[in-house]
Amino acid sequence: MANQVRTGTPAWQLVLAWAWVGIPLALGVIQTIINSLKLFQ
Amino acid sequence: MSLFSFLDRNHTIAKPGFSRWMVPPAALCIHLCIGQAYAFSVFNLPMTKLIGITQSAPNDWNIPELGWIFSIAIFVLGFSAAIFGRWVEEGGPRRAMFTAALCWSIGFFISAFGVYIHNLWVVYFGYGLVGGCGLGIGYISPVSTLIKWFPDRPGMATGMAIMGFGGGAFIASPLSVWLMSKFSTPTHVGVAETFIVMGAIYFVFMMVGAFIVRLPAPGWKPEGYIAPVQASKLITTNDVYVYDALKTPQFWFIWIVLCINVTAGIGVLGQASAMSQEMFPGKITAVAAAGFVGLLSLFNMLGRFFWASTSDYIGRKNTYFCFMVLGFLMYCLVPYTGSIGSVVGFVLCFLVIITMYGGGFATVPAYLKDMFGTRYVGAIHGMLITAWSMAGIFGPVLVNYIREYNITHGVPKAQAYNITMYIMAGLFVIGFIANALIKAVHHRFHMQPEHEAISGQLAVDAAGEPTGA
Numbered sequence: 251m252a253n254q255v256r257t258g259t260p261a262w263q264l265v266l267a268w269a270w271v272g273i274p275l276a277l278g279v280i281q282t283i284i285n286s287l288k289l290f291q
Numbered sequence: 292m293s294l295f296s297f298l299d300r301n302h303t304i305a306k307p308g309f310s311r312w313m314v315p316p317a318a319l320c321i322h323l324c325i326g327q328a329y330a331f332s333v334f335n336l337p338m339t340k341l342i343g344i345t346q347s348a349p350n351d352w353n354i355p356e357l358g359w360i361f362s363i364a365i366f367v368l369g370f371s372a373a374i375f376g377r378w379v380e381e382g383g384p385r386r387a388m389f390t391a392a393l394c395w396s397i398g399f400f401i402s403a404f405g406v407y408i409h410n411l412w413v414v415y416f417g418y419g420l421v422g423g424c425g426l427g428i429g430y431i432s433p434v435s436t437l438i439k440w441f442p443d444r445p446g447m448a449t450g451m452a453i454m455g456f457g458g459g460a461f462i463a464s465p466l467s468v469w470l471m472s473k474f475s476t477p478t479h480v481g482v483a484e485t486f487i488v489m490g491a492i493y494f495v496f497m498m499v500g501a502f503i504v505r506l507p508a509p510g511w512k513p514e515g516y517i518a519p520v521q522a523s524k525l526i527t528t529n530d531v532y533v534y535d536a537l538k539t540p541q542f543w544f545i546w547i548v549l550c551i552n553v554t555a556g557i558g559v560l561g562q563a564s565a566m567s568q569e570m571f572p573g574k575i576t577a578v579a580a581a582g583f584v585g586l587l588s589l590f591n592m593l594g595r596f597f598w599a600s601t602s603d604y605i606g607r608k609n610t611y612f613c614f615m616v617l618g619f620l621m622y623c624l625v626p627y628t629g630s631i632g633s634v635v636g637f638v639l640c641f642l643v644i645i646t647m648y649g650g651g652f653a654t655v656p657a658y659l660k661d662m663f664g665t666r667y668v669g670a671i672h673g674m675l676i677t678a679w680s681m682a683g684i685f686g687p688v689l690v691n692y693i694r695e696y697n698i699t700h701g702v703p704k705a706q707a708y709n710i711t712m713y714i715m716a717g718l719f720v721i722g723f724i725a726n727a728l729i730k731a732v733h734h735r736f737h738m739q740p741e742h743e744a745i746s747g748q749l750a751v752d753a754a755g756e757p758t759g760a
Binding site: 258259263264267268270271272274275277278279281282283285286287288289290291 | 306307308309310312313316317319320323455458460461462464465499503575578579580581582583585586588589592638
């Protein structure tokens with residue numbers, strides 16, 4: 251039984267799942283990078 | 292009972308065509324939430340002013356008392372992972388994720404009540420004990436599932452999830468501060484309400500993970516992947532039963548290696564701000580030190596993905612050799628960077644060290660899978676997490692107490708950490724030897740085919756499925 255990425259799970263579900271975790275993480279990382287820049291000021 | 296049948300292991304088996312790339316986000320849903328633990332310190336200061344509001348009143352809690360909340364949670368994390376590891380493995384990922392979500396959110400609600408009635412023991416019980424169980428169960432719940440979905444890249448897969456644990460603080464820290472600002476009034480700090488909202492948010496977020504997680508169907512393998520028939524030198528094709536793994540020297544060598552790697556990193560993470568300011572007085576201000584701590588957290592997260600993914604190419608044992616050798620060199624260099632006043636050198640050394648701290652956590656599930664097979668890797672991982680609990684005590688003790696000892700014996704603050712750095716470097720030598728001693732597990736520990744069949748049946752029974760169906 252092989253993995254059938256293209257024919258199985260719809261792309262929108264994949265995008266939604268990754269956005270659900272990716273957006274908050276990205277926002278947090280950006281905020282942390284902004285705070286980290288204080289080290290170089 | 293049927294109300295919760297959706298949690299059963301057999302209800303989480305993926306239908307044909309399910310994309311395995313849905314599983315890392317499911318794992319991240321859990322790890323991003325429980326990673327909040329790293330950001331708990333944002334509550335420390337507000338919780339010292341629950342009565343006094345603007346400043347601490349005599350009956351307010353103090354920082355050392357509050358520090359125990361995090362310590363208890365991390366201690367319980369290790370031991371709940373060890374105790375519930377086999378249950379997590381046999382009950383399936385959805386049941387474990389659901390339980391973790393319940394414990395984690397209820398832990399927040401109990402803590403909110405503790406804050407409301409101003410009873411610290413209730414907070415210890417809520418966040419430390421109940422929340423700590425959520426941490427332990429949540430931490431190991433997606434590990435073996437990811438390894439089963441990504442047999443071709445187990446390091447990368449578990450690295451992605453465990454990266455989430457490092458990244459959880461990035462979300463929790465600003466969220467906590469923002470919520471407290473919304474709930475605070477001139478007569479109220481707003482911590483209890485923040486706990487309630489965060490508990491509710493985390494429950495929803497983690498349940499999304501529990502709903503989308505799936506186990507691969509028996510016999511599934513990625514397209515184009517050919518499973519090795521013969522075991523290579525350090526990658527077994529057999530399975531070892533969870534309690535038999537404890538009888539192998541390999542388990543304890545990996546335990547020592549992980550404990551040393553975590554000891555080296557955790558002491559630094561906890562004291563980074565003070566250490567950087569004391570080693571470079573006048574050069575690193577309090578604001579810059581806060582930036583340094585943020586940078587460490589970022590590299591801690593990135594190291595998890597980088598090193599775990601790299602281990603798929605260079606092997607787990609070689610990855611840990613890199614940690615031990617680089618760690619030794621970096622810790623030997625730190626006192627030198629202090630003596631020549633090189634802030635850049637100091638920062639670079641600790642950024643490398645902290646990537647390896649995170650990398651050690653993220654690579655170890657795949658190391659265990661290589662040694663003991665996939666069948667009980669989650670449960671064995673749970674047992675191994677006790678190394679983290681122990682390191683949580685060793686690391687801060689090494690850094691804090693030796694610093695205190697040096698300062699009371701007249702050593703200047705800028706040099707008070709030097710001995711600790713050399714002790715850490717020495718620990719890496721021990722870790723190097725322990726890693727070098729790791730060989731393939733003796734075949735007498737391998738599960739026999741009939742035992743595999745029985746354990747598989749037990750797993751089905753544990754999941755509440757009719758055995759003859």
